[in-house]
Amino acid sequence: QSALTQPPSASGSPGQSVTISCTGTSSDVGGYNYVSWYQQHPGKAPKLMIYEVSKRPSGVPDRFSGSKSGNTASLTVSGLQAEDEADYYCSSYAGSNNLSVFGTGTKVTVL
Amino acid sequence: QLQLQESGPGLVKPSETLSLTCTVSGGSISSSSYYWGWIRQPPGKGLEWIGSIYYSGSTYYNPSLKSRVTISVDTSKNQFSLKLSSVTAADTAVYYCARQTRDGYNMHAFDIWGQGTMVTVSS
Numbered sequence: 650q651s652a653l654t655q656p657p658s659a660s661g662s663p664g665q666s667v668t669i670s671c672t673g674t675s676s677d678v679g680g681y682n683y684v685s686w687y688q689q690h691p692g693k694a695p696k697l698m699i700y701e702v703s704k705r706p707s708g709v710p711d712r713f714s715g716s717k718s719g720n721t722a723s724l725t726v727s728g729l730q731a732e733d734e735a736d737y738y739c740s741s742y743a744g745s746n747n748l749s750v751f752g753t754g755t756k757v758t759v760l
Numbered sequence: 761q762l763q764l765q766e767s768g769p770g771l772v773k774p775s776e777t778l779s780l781t782c783t784v785s786g787g788s789i790s791s792s793s794y795y796w797g798w799i800r801q802p803p804g805k806g807l808e809w810i811g812s813i814y815y816s817g818s819t820y821y822n823p824s825l826k827s828r829v830t831i832s833v834d835t836s837k838n839q840f841s842l843k844l845s846s847v848t849a850a851d852t853a854v855y856y857c858a859r860q861t862r863d864g865y866n867m868h869a870f871d872i873w874g875q876g877t878m879v880t881v882s883s
Contacts, residue, residue, distance in 0.1 A: 650823055652806070685869035687807075694856060694876050695807065700869035738807050742867050747820045749797070749860070749867050754806040 653678060653739055653752035660758040661729045669755045671722040671739030677750055679720035683742035686715055686724045690735045698737075699724060726757070734759045762787040764857050764874035772851075772881050778844040782857030782874060789838045790815040795860040795867055798831060798842045800853040801876075808853075812860055812867060813840055820867070847881045854878050 654672040661667040671678065671686075678684055684702045687695035697706055699715035702722060712727045722741070726733050739752035768780035782796070789796060797812035811821040813831045821829050825844070833840040844851060854876040861868040 652808075681866070683866065683868055687870070694873040695870070696873070697869055697871050700861070700871070706871065740807075740809075740869070746823075747865060747867055748822070749809040749812070751799075751807040751809055 650743055650748055650750055653741060653750055655737075655739060655752040655755045657753075658756045658758065660760055661726075662760045663729055663731065665729050666725055666727045667729060667757060668723050668725045669737055669739075669757070671724070671741075671752045673720050673722075673741055673750070675720060676745070677741040677743040678717065678722050678739075680744055681742045682717070684715065684717060684722040685740045686713075686722075687738045687740065688733075688735045689738065695738065729759050731759050733757060762859065762872055764859065764872060766855060766857050766874045766877040768877060768879070770878055770880060772847055772879060773883050774848055774881055775846055778842070778847050778851060778879055778881070780842045780855055780857075780877065780879070782840050782842075784838045784840075784859075789833065789840065790835050793862065795820075795862050796833065796840045797858050797860045797870060799856045799858060799870065800851075801856070802850075802853040805853075810842065810844075810855075814862075849881050852879065852881045 686699040689695040703715040795812040798810040830843040857874045858870040859872040
C-alpha cells in the first residue's frame with residue numbers, strides 16, 4: 650500500500666484557478682469512487698473539502714471541485730483567495746482488506 | 761455537534777508503548793454509519809492512516825504498522841484507543857483521531873477530526 654502521488658507544490662494568483670492531481674492505481678483511486686480531499690492550515694487539523702470524488706460537504710464553497718479520470722483524481726480551486734493557501738491531501742479507499750491511503754500532500758501558495 | 765478529543769502522554773520512551781484515547785462527545789460511537797480512525801503526521805511531513813475500528817470491535821490496520829498497532833473501542837465510555845508498541849523516534853508525530861464514514865463495509869472519508877496531540881518519542 651503506497652502513498653498516492655501528489656505534486657509537492659502549486660500556486661496561483663488571487664482569482665485564478667489551481668488544479669492538484671492525485672495519482673494512484675487501479676487498486677485504489679482507479680478502482681473506487683471513494684476519493685476525498687482535505688485542506689490543512691499550519692498547526693490545524695485537516696478539514697474535509699471533497700468526498701466521493703466530487704461531492705462537497707455542507708459549508709465548503711463551490712469554488713472547490715473534484716473529478717477523476719482513470720487512476721488520477723483532481724482537485725480544482727477556482728477564484729483563488731488568500732485563505733486557500735494551505736496544504737491539501739487526497740485520500741482513497743484501497744479496497745480488498747478495507748484500507749485507506751493518503752496522498753503525499755501539495756502546498757498551495759496564493760501569489 | 762460531534763466532537764473528538766485525543767488524550768494521552770506527550771512523551772514516550774523508545775521501545776515502550778504509545779497509548780492514546782479519543783473521546784467522542786455530542787454523539788454515539790455506536791453508530792452503524794461510521795468507522796473511527798487514527799491518523800498521524802510526523803513534523804513537516806504528510807498524513808498517514810494508522811487504522812480504523814467499527815463499534816462492534818472490527819479493526820483494519822495499515823499493513824506497514826499492523827504488527828505494532830492495536831485499536832480498541834469502549835462503547836460504554838464512548839471512546840476508542842490506540843496502542844503502538846516498540847516505538848522509535850520515527851513514531852514522533854501529531855496523532856489525530858477522526859470519524860470515518862462508511863457505506864456497508866467500505867471506508868469513506870474522514871469527516872470530523874480531533875485537534876490532534878503531539879507525541880514525542882525520546883529518552
